[in-house]
Amino acid sequence: MKIIHKIDHFLYTIFPDITDNENIVKILEEYYTYGPYKPKVKIENGFVIVEIDIVSITSQEVDFKKAISFCENGSFSEAKPLLENLIKQNPTNSECHRIIGQIYSDEGNQEEAINSLIDALRWDSKNAYALVMMGNIFAKYKNDIETAMKYYDQALIAKPDDNITINNIGANLLQQHKFEEAKKYFHKALSLEGKYPNTHYALAMIANHEGDLNSAFYSFIQTAKYSNKNDFFYKKGIEEAYQIANEIFKEKTGKNIFRKFRVFLEQKSGVEIDIIKDETILTAAKIEFAENHDREKHIVKFKDTVPAYEHLIMHELVHLDFVLDAQEEENNLLFTTTQQHKNIFLRNIDSSLKKLKQKGISEAGINTYGSGLFSGISSLIFNAPIDLFIENLLYKEHPELRPYQFVSLMNLVQDGLKAVTDKQVLEFTPKEIISDTKIYNLVGAMQLKNLYAVDFISEYKASKIEMDTANKFYKEFLEYSEDKKPGEEYELVQHWADDLKLNDNFELIGENQYRQRSNVDSFIDDLSKNPFGTEEKDPIKEKKMETFLESQKEIGLNMAVVMFMGGALKFFEEKNKDEIKKIAFEIAMQGTQGYDPNIKNYKLSSIPNQTFSGYQILAYYYVSWSIAIPEMLGQLQLPFDEEYKLALTMFKK
Structure with missing residues (x-):
């Protein structure tokens, strides 16, 4: 067999008796002499080469595997004599020395562990597990980080592409609260494998310790993203991210995000925007466009009792931004509903309304209920597709908002889940409305999973048709989102309503056409100039x-x-x-x-x-x-x- 050592400081570390190049040959000849077999030792180009004329004893393989099996089961007392006998018969197996060194360390005998691990490295200086274990002993039991780092660095040389080995080095340093040293190895591990959740979790812990809450939040989310739903790191990543987000909320920096964006929109549109707290609104936040309310200002209303309301304000502002872009291209559309639309809807659910009457519900109560269902499904038809584009933009272009978006979307998706699983809701709501609502809400849940790993999808208990439809919708959104143009979000509003046969509930009308026809003077003037609409951009x-x-x-x-x-x-x-x-x-x-x-x-x-x-x-x-x-x-x-x-x-x- 041939053993090669590089002549450097590490050789002097594992063979401390070597004082200079003069006695390298002598020291190595003495160590590697086995019975009657004396090795040939020579130095070439900065390396010392040891050649031993010995035949490996194949009968050792059975006992070696047996010893490993004992160790895996925690039966160290049974493994130890087997390994000692193997080493006595043939000391050339580096792994035998390494494993018995691990046993000594687990028994608390760190000195003997070091001796055995040194022997393991003398027979194979690139035994990465022995190198890591030596580093661990010096870091954990000797508090000698300088020496530990020597062994860890050698492990990097021995296995430069093994992210798990490198991650384990960082983990041990992290346990010793050696944060700066640990970060070096975790970043190296991440560069080799960006989807290893253990590494992301460790970096999150370090960032949290250092007070870098945004980095900690990001790394906890990455931990969950690259874990299976039933894994420890998935649950832990979500829990920790949620706690970090709430710590970020305490810093009250969220207002700066939407205030800055408000200034941008005011300059873009030339119209002022008021942001007003209003606990009387039916939703958590809403925008009132100036032109729709005959005002000089746009108004965003919100409830500050809702967690992460800063995200909801930004959401409404981005909706305004979409409208401004579409208006610039003269292709903004308005979602309109009339009494005729409502009547069609109520006729379609007439059998459900009759059941309510049979249960003794008053006519007024039934009317209120029917109107509420119509408003609810109409809101979903219009908002569900557009919201996907808004959240996608917020995630990509406003990373500082992500902790707010994470908490807010979790709450919204859970509310959507309750709307289609609550027993009382299911009892009184028509099945087709539940199914359509479930599909729209599922698409939002898919986006939450994609952005933040939080997975509520299975809890919707969707049928195969509902799941297939939601997947189809989300895939269509992803295709549009790659190069979305102003106003294209309305195409999804129409497509999805057509697929669900909800197109009788509303009408999309060009904004310019709607406003011209709403203004008699403008309409007559337009009619006289262009009576057949051939020059009108609709x-x-x-x-x-x-x-x-x-x-x-x-x-x-x-x-x-x-x-x-x-x-x-x-x-x-x-x-x-x-x-x-x-x-x-x-x-x-x-x-x-x-x-x-x-x-x-x-x-x-x-x-x-x-x-x-x-x-x-x-x-x-x-x-x-x-x-x-x-x-x-x-x-x-x-x-x-x-x-x-x-x-x-x-x-x-």
């Missing part, structure tokens, strides 16, 4: 047109439209140009919000006693303008040029 209309055009590309030549155009050509044959123009104007006026090919009950006062399908009225739209106002036909953006050519060939006399 995000809803543009999106519908984009979708429609894409669908037409897939269809190719639409024969249904060709046939409807044939009917229109025949109908207009008997009309003069002014009559056709009147019909064209009415179709255009009615179509300012766009026509849906799937709707089949359009009516026109200029063509009484007739009901039009979506494609039929689009055909009449195209043909009437082509005949009466051909110079403006291109502005309609109707993709039926080829259909019209074919219709002229087939039906024009």
